[in-house]
Amino acid sequence: MSTIENLLPEELLETLRDRAPGYDEENSFFHRDLADLKKLGYLQMLVPTEFGGRGFTLAQASQAQRRLAQAAPATALGINMHHVILGMAYTLWLRGDQRLNWVFEEAMAGEIFAFGISEAGNDAVLFDSVSTARRVTEGYRISGTKIFTSLSPVWTRLMVHAQVEGEDTLVFGFLEREAEGITIKDDWDTLGMRASQSCTTILDEVPLNTERVATHTPLGPNPDPVVWGIFGTFELLLASVYTGIGERAVSLACEIVAKRRSHVKQAPYAHDPDIRWQIASAGILMDGVILQLEKLTADVDALGTDRDPNYGAQWFLHFSGVKGRATEAAKEAVELAVRTTGGAQYFRSSELQRLYRDVLAGLYHPSDNESLHAAYAKALLGPAS
Incomplete structure (x- = not known):
């Protein structure tokens, strides 16, 4: 290994x-x-x-x-x-x-998989779809528009979902890049995370063959193992990326303030108590998220063993919670790093300014802050009247 x-x-x-x-x-x-x-x-x-x-x-x-x-x-x-x-x-x-x-x-064999689930206006994400699946003899024909399709220039297999026409059913499966009816727009020009090239993908009667169907689910939240696996690994690995950004920001801040000197105090800014407090705050934020990530990923690895924590419906709350905490903590850590390292970080040549732009993308990935709080409120208080 x-x-x-x-x-x-x-x-x-x-x-x-x-x-x-x-x-x-x-x-x-x-x-x-x-x-x-x-x-x-x-x-x-x-x-x-x-x-x-x-x-x-x-x-x-x-x-x-x-x-x-x-x-x-x-x-x-x-x-x-x-x-x-x-x-x-x-x-x-x-x-x-x-x-x-x-x-x-x-x-x-070298195939590259991509995630074609996100759709404009679909705040139910995995539990509904505005794309359609028309039944045909060999499987389905998928039509719809998928947004934020990372790896757009290189993916060879795209996982998508769509609502089966005339049914309250979703189908999940894999499309092949060479299939007819796929158009990838060159529309990725964003504030940050620019190299991901997560372009819009338009599907027009694209064949989804029966052997490439992963699962069918009813509309709405459900514990289907495929949906569970997508939801869990998406949230945990997404949290991992943003946690890494926060960790790098803390490291950079430490390096920069150790080199910068105060003209008034004739000492490194690393000795300034206010700066020490803010960078320590960033470190505390990231340390807490890292521990949560390590615990929950280890819990997933215990599936099928006598160490399986069997959280039941709580799994989805845990997944959403760690993603929300990680992205918010990383955003705050990067901002604290920018605050403590001086005006030079405002220039385009600064790595911290790029991290500042990149970390903001975490606000838009599901589960967003609104859906996270709605899910916890429902779990704690029951449905709103």
């Missing part, structure tokens, strides 16, 4: 960090990063060893994504969506469910 340090050696991380400003400035995809990561088998880290993969646990994958995000946040976010799909298959495998083992085999 590979270690995280072997999979992401320091020399590679420095290379990725050096490239990140160029991708951001050019608004271009991280092609060179992807090539380097593929060579090291990073795209197969969640494939079990029995399928030829790296055999990482979800806890290890979370740590790896945190490490990658500290060097190249947009690269980490983009490749995260591939790992979400493999992570979903991994949770099924832990349960003894073999229906998506072929995902491991295709990942080993």
